Amino acid sequence: MERGSAPRLFGTNGIRGVPNRDLTVEFAQSIGKSIGTFFRAREVAMGRDTRLSGQMIMGAVQSGLNSTGTDTVDLGILPTPALQYYCKNTGMPGVMITASHNPPQYNGIKCIDSDGSELAREKEREIEVIHHSGQFHSADWNSVGRNRWDSTAEELYVRGVASRVSVDRIRASAFRVALDTGNGASYRTSPELLSRYGASVTTLNSNPDGLFTARPSEPVEANLKALISTVRSGGYDLGVAHDGDADRCVFVDERGQFVDGDRSLALIVRHTARNGDVVVTPVSTSDAIEEVCSEVGARVVRTVVGAPVVIRTMIETGARVGGEENGGVIFGPHQYCRDGAMTMSLVLDLMARTGRKLSELLKEVPEYHMFKASVERKKPWEEVLPLVLKYAEGRKVDRTDGVKVFHENGWVLLRPSGTEAIIRIYAQSRDRGYARELGEEYREFLEGAQLR
Known part of the structure; x- marks a missing residue:
């Protein structure tokens, strides 16, 4: 079967859909067979987040893997980066059942390579080709895979994260922290x-709650009112929040002010990157990263949006630090993946090392304001793209990912989501009002353009 003829299944971060609608048991089992046929590994590690459909989808993928002669190691509910750390330390490939920050009705299948990084796009493509061809490896009856349980992954991960910071220094600071794990997979590890x-x-x-009853899984300001209120009640040094699978981390400073993930990334880069380093980040990150890197003598490399691409580029360039504007920081000395607990630990270590509050540290970071929105994608992106380019005519445009249009006092990025049927809008400016105005202008344009 021609590689190019196989329709895409993997989006920006794995395969996602609504169980029993898009993500059926039969489909999940077929993907399990495809993964097993591709890896041809003796064992594959598996984990899941707290979603209600996690056991069902995981069981289907497991049975598919078993049919190819692959054993699976069930690590239970744990953060995606904890599974990745387990894979890195055991040399096993892995599969995570998660839809990360998506609403509770979604779930997903994410593949992890044996070095702990998210599977490269070309390898995902191989799995898609196998799935569409139906040419699965089928083990003899006496060689089918079996499943075993391993309860050591969480402790391995917690020790690994803690080993990258000065625990004694943090302990001496006696921080008071408000932590919101959002009913997700970090409900044990981060505490x-x-x-x-x-x-x-x-x-x-x-507490684990697959319905995300307390708040939506995505850790954006609108969803963190309880955390912000708790920190504002007084006496806290920091507020911390994760998404459903805890590969992201955002903060609330000691005054109860929400800190955008774009700013916390720039702060970590400022204190981590060194002269001559490469820092990798997608086109959706603000220009603060360029200014911070210029200060320390590091070079910025921009990529398309999506952690797998950022990670591959970091590995290729030897970058120590990188990440996305959504709270997804990647710290290479620990592991090449977004890691919410590592991000939390880096910020606490920075506060302990400097003896400064988070609000004081953030004064070092150039202030750019980000406005984010989305519109339902009613037409294929290929039909919308020419309309966008025509609307942006006469302005500088970057086509790295979607369309990034530069205005005199800011820019706006429009790109189709890789996980949902929406077009994402990112607008940036030093002026908060202008960032919103720019984002709203393009939202109105997109809504009208899709009616033509």
């Missing part, structure tokens, strides 16, 4: 880390 750091911790939504 445990903070306990080892000697922090006094108030937890919010730190």
Whole structure:
């Protein structure tokens, strides 16, 4: 079968859909067979987040893997980066059942390579080709795979994260932290880390709830009112929030002010990148990253949106740090993946090392304002794209990913989501009002353009 003829299944971050509608048991089992045929590994590690459909989808993928003669190692509910750390340390490939920040009705299948990084796009393509061809490896009856349980992954991960910071220094600071795990996969690991750091911790939504009853999974300001209110009640040094699979982390400073992931990324880069380093980030990140890197003598490399591409570029260029504007920081010395607990630990270590509050540290970061929105994608992106280019005629345009249009006092990026049927809008300016105005202008344009 020709590689180019196989329709795409993997989006920006794995395969996603609504169980029993897009993500049926039969489909998940077929993907399991495809993964097993592709890897031809003796064992594959598996984990899941707290979603209600997790066991069902995981069981289907497991049976598909078993049919190819592949054993699976069930690590239970744990953050995606914890599964990735397990894969890195055991040399096993892995499969994570998660839809990350998406609403609770979604779930997904994400493949992890044996080095712990998200599977490269070309390897995902191979799995798609196998799935569409139906040419699966089928083991003899006495060689089918079996499943075993391993309860050590969480402790391995927590120790690994803690080993990258000065635990004694953080403990000496005796931080007070409010932590919102959003009923997701970090409900055990992040509280445990903070306990080892000697922090006094108030937890919010730190119980597994696959319906995300307390708040939507995505850790944006509108969804973190309870955390912000808790920090504002006084006496806290930091507020921390994760998404459903805890590969992201955002902060609330000691005054109760929400900190956009774009700014926390720039802050970490400023104190981590060194002269001559490469810092990798997608085109959706603000220009603050360029200014920060210029200060320390590092070079910025821009990529398309999506952690797998950022990670591959980091590996290829030897970058120590990179990440996305959504709270997804990638710290290479630990592992090449977005890691919410590592991000939390880096910020606590920075606060302990400098003896400064987060709000004070953020004064070092150039202030750019980001406005984010989305519109339902009613037409194929290929039909919308010419209309966008015509609307942007006469302006500088970057086509790295979607269309990034530069205006005199800011820019706007329009790109089709790789996980949902929407077009994402990112607008940036030093002026908060102008960023919103620019984003709203293009939202109105997109809504009208799709009616033509």
